[in-house]
Every structure is written in C-alpha cells, then in structure tokens.
Amino acid sequence: MSVRPIYLDCQATTPMDERVLAVMLPYFTEHFGNPSSISHIYGWEAEAAVKQARTSLADAIHATPEEIIFTSGATEANNLAIKGVAEAYFSKGCHIITVQTEHSAVLDPCRYLKTLGFEVTFLPVQRDGLLDLTQLEKALRPDTILVSVMAANNEIGVLQPLADIGALCHQHQVLFHTDAAQAIGKIPLDVQEMNIDLMSLTAHKIYGPKGIGALYVRRRNPRVKIAPQIQGGGQERGIRSGTLYTPQIVGFAKAVELALEERDSESQRLLELRERLWQAIAPLGGIHLNGHSTKRLSGNLNISVEGVDGSALLLGLQPVAAVSSGAACSSATIAPSHVLLALGHSESLAYASIRFGIGRFNTAAQIDRVAEHALSTIRSLRQSQTSCSQTSQIQ
Numbered sequence: 418m419s420v421r422p423i424y425l426d427c428q429a430t431t432p433m434d435e436r437v438l439a440v441m442l443p444y445f446t447e448h449f450g451n452p453s454s455i456s457h458i459y460g461w462e463a464e465a466a467v468k469q470a471r472t473s474l475a476d477a478i479h480a481t482p483e484e485i486i487f488t489s490g491a492t493e494a495n496n497l498a499i500k501g502v503a504e505a506y507f508s509k510g511c512h513i514i515t516v517q518t519e520h521s522a523v524l525d526p527c528r529y530l531k532t533l534g535f536e537v538t539f540l541p542v543q544r545d546g547l548l549d550l551t552q553l554e555k556a557l558r559p560d561t562i563l564v565s566v567m568a569a570n571n572e573i574g575v576l577q578p579l580a581d582i583g584a585l586c587h588q589h590q591v592l593f594h595t596d597a598a599q600a601i602g603k604i605p606l607d608v609q610e611m612n613i614d615l616m617s618l619t620a621h622k623i624y625g626p627k628g629i630g631a632l633y634v635r636r637r638n639p640r641v642k643i644a645p646q647i648q649g650g651g652q653e654r655g656i657r658s659g660t661l662y663t664p665q666i667v668g669f670a671k672a673v674e675l676a677l678e679e680r681d682s683e684s685q686r687l688l689e690l691r692e693r694l695w696q697a698i699a700p701l702g703g704i705h706l707n708g709h710s711t712k713r714l715s716g717n718l719n720i721s722v723e724g725v726d727g728s729a730l731l732l733g734l735q736p737v738a739a740v741s742s743g744a745a746c747s748s749a750t751i752a753p754s755h756v757l758l759a760l761g762h763s764e765s766l767a768y769a770s771i772r773f774g775i776g777r778f779n780t781a782a783q784i785d786r787v788a789e790h791a792l793s794t795i796r797s798l799r800q801s802q803t804s805c806s807q808t809s810q811i812q
C-alpha cells in the first residue's frame with residue numbers, strides 16, 4: 418500500500434481549496450461566455466463576473482479596479498512590470514535596482530534587459546535576508562527608473578520592509594515594483610500606504626488555481642506608463658491582450674477573499690505549527706534557521722543542517738515529507754540556492770537545507786510525524802557520515 422508523503426511545500430504551490438473550485442465550476446460550462454462579447458448575455462455574464470473579481474482584488478490591496486491587469490501568473494506579471502517599465506521609461510533613464518534574493522522571474526528579465534543596454538544593480542542582503550535600506554539609498558541614481566524588491570521570499574519567507582522601501586522610492590521619484598506572489602493574503606498589503614507603484618500577484622500560492630495572476634499598475638500619483646509585452650485583441654486596456662480566463666479569475670478573487678477573511682487566525686495557527694516543528698528539530702544542534710526569525714511568513718521554516726549531505730537528507734525525508742531543498746536543479750546540474758548563498762552560507766551548508774512550507778491543510782499531528790522522521794533521518798545520516806570519512810562531499 419502506498420501512502421503519499423505529507424505535503425509541506427506550500428511555497429511551491431498549494432492545493433486548491435474546495436470553496437474556490439465551487440465558485441469556478443459554473444464558468445467552465447454554463448457561463449462560458451467571452452467577457453469581451455458585448456452583444457449577448459453570455460458575454461455580459463462573464464463580464465459581470467470578471468468585474469466583480471477585479472473589484473474584490475483591487476479592494477484587497479487598496480487599489481482601484483482599473484489598476485488590475487490580469488496575467489497568467491506572477492512570472493508574467495513580473496516580466497510585464499520590469500520589461501514594460503524599461504521600455505516605457507528608457508528615455509528617462511536606464512538604471513534598475515533589484516536584489517540578489519529575488520525570484521528568477523525578476524532576476525531573469527533584469528539580466529535580459531542588461532543585454533539590451535540597461536544597467537542593473539543586484540543589491541546584496543544582510544545575513545538575515547533583509548535588504549539594508551542605506552545600501553538601497555546609496556544605489557539610487559538620477560537615471561534610476563525602477564526598484565524591484567519582493568514582498569516575501571519564496572525560499573526563506575523573509576518579509577522585506579515594503580513601506581520603508583516605498584517611502585524611499587517615492588521621495589526619489591523612482592517607481593517601486595514588488596513581487597507579492599508569496600505575500601498576498603498572508604500579510605497586509607496596501608499600495609497607498611506602502612507607496613507601491615506595481616505589484617505582481619498569483620493565485621496558486623494561496624489555494625487558488627494555477628495559471629492566473631495579476632499586475633497592479635498605479636494610475637495616479639504617479640500614473641505609471643507601461644509598454645505591453647503581449648499584443649492582440651486589446652484586452653486589459655491594451656496592456657495585456659488575450660481572452661480573459663473567467664473561471665480562473667473568479668477563483669483567484671475567491672482565494673484572496675478567503676485568505677483575507679481567515680488571515681489573522683490562520684497566520685497564528687501556522688506560526689504555532691512552525692514553532693512546534695522548530696522546537697522539535699533545533700535541539701539536535703548544528704541546525705541553522707535561514708532568514709530572519711520573526712520577519713518571515715508564518716508557515717515557512719527553512720533550515721540548514723550541519724554534517725549531512727544535502728541530497729541524502731532530501732532523499733531520507735522524501736517518503737514522509739514532500740519538501741524542497743536549497744538545491745535548485747537547473748537543466749542537468751544541481752546548484753546550491755542563490756538565496757542561501759546570498760545570506761553568506763558556504764556551498765555545502767546552502768546545499769544541505771530544507772524548506773518546510775506549512776499551509777492551510779496541515780495539522781499538528783502531521784507536523785509531529787514529520788519532526789520525528791526528520792530527527793531520525795538527520796541522526797542516522799550524521800552517524801553514517803562520521804563513520805565513513807567525508808569523501809562523498811561534492812567538489
């Protein structure tokens with residue numbers, strides 16, 4: 418009999434909430450119309466559903482409905498924000514600032530812009546994963562057009578000081594973009610109070626469907642210009658063409674509504690589960706918490722384990738816990754995470770790391786089971802690695 422491991426990888430994706438699925442279903446079959454069809458009720462129904470979802474999403478971040486541009490997810494939203502601003506503002510300047518610990522969906526568009534002649538500063542972070550604001554201020558130049566700093570890190574859960582960054586950018590009249598894929602529904606996000614000009618969102622990290630997200634684009638104080646990256650039928654005010662995916666949009670809004678309704682109690686519950694896991698594992702010794710201890714997502718625990726091989730650790734945990742490691746497989750090679758390296762870890766410590774992403778459907782009993790298994794796995798790996806001399810270390 419095969420028992421599937423306990424899912425603890427909620428920074429990668431989350432299972433969809435049944436309540437989200439329920440509101441989506443009629444829009445696949447009964448209300449299947451194209452929201453752009455203006456001549457019949459099929460179109461009107463779909464358009465009304467999209468309008469309601471757009472308003473609800475805008476409310477969630479204190480924006481207006483016209484400022485929400487639907488995309489296929491946060492990857493597309495990040496690409497649209499960064500390339501779209503670069504293209505619209507290059508006559509003003511060609512300098513962009515971002516951070517070394519960003520998601521590849523921010524880093525790669527920035528690297529691409531470098532090949533087109535833009536200059537990009539990739540700021541380092543402190544050992545706790547937080548950006549040093551004095552470093553940011555020093556990096557700002559008269560030709561800086563955009564600062565892109567994520568809200569919550571997908572590997573180590575660290576929450577960047579958005580309001581302070583926004584205030585600084587506002588003061589220097591530089592646009593501020595934030596990738597909030599991990600933050601929406603989990604921490605308060607207010608584009609007015611935090612001076613955020615562009616914000617990337619996605620549904621599937623908060624129990625919504627995959628393949629839908631949005632970019633918030635500020636319309637006043639200042640009015641942000643953005644060059645479309647996908648052209649066609651002129652949907653989303655010409656900024657992002659393509660037939661709107663009504664079921665996904667309806668599900669996205671429902672997922673955000675549920676997350677906000679339950680945010681305070683859920684974040685407390687996740688915090689307790691995370692503490693339970695940490696308190697069970699930490700006494701082993703040689704366990705490092707990656708990222709700031711309190712300024713982080715409540716469901717995220719990322720640890721590095723001394724004296725074990727990273728792949729052996731992951732392999733050992735696999736039967737019981739579905740987690741991710743600090744090693745990213747890109748094509749054929751396994752490399753230690755760029756985020757953990759940016760914290761100043763050695764390659765082997767970055768490599769021997771585990772990300773636990775605790776979520777809505779995890780229970781205390783599951784956490785205890787995983788903790789118990791992690792303890793025995795680490796103990797036995799350490800024993801076997803001290804008995805056979807450390808020749809198996811990766812070079």
Ligand SMILES: *Cc1c(COP(=O)(O)O)cnc(C)c1O
Nearest residue numbers: 490491492520522571598599619
């Ligand atoms: C998941 C994630 C993305 C990518 O989002 P998709 O909707 O899957 O494209 C981007 N940034 C961060 C921080 C993420 O966690």
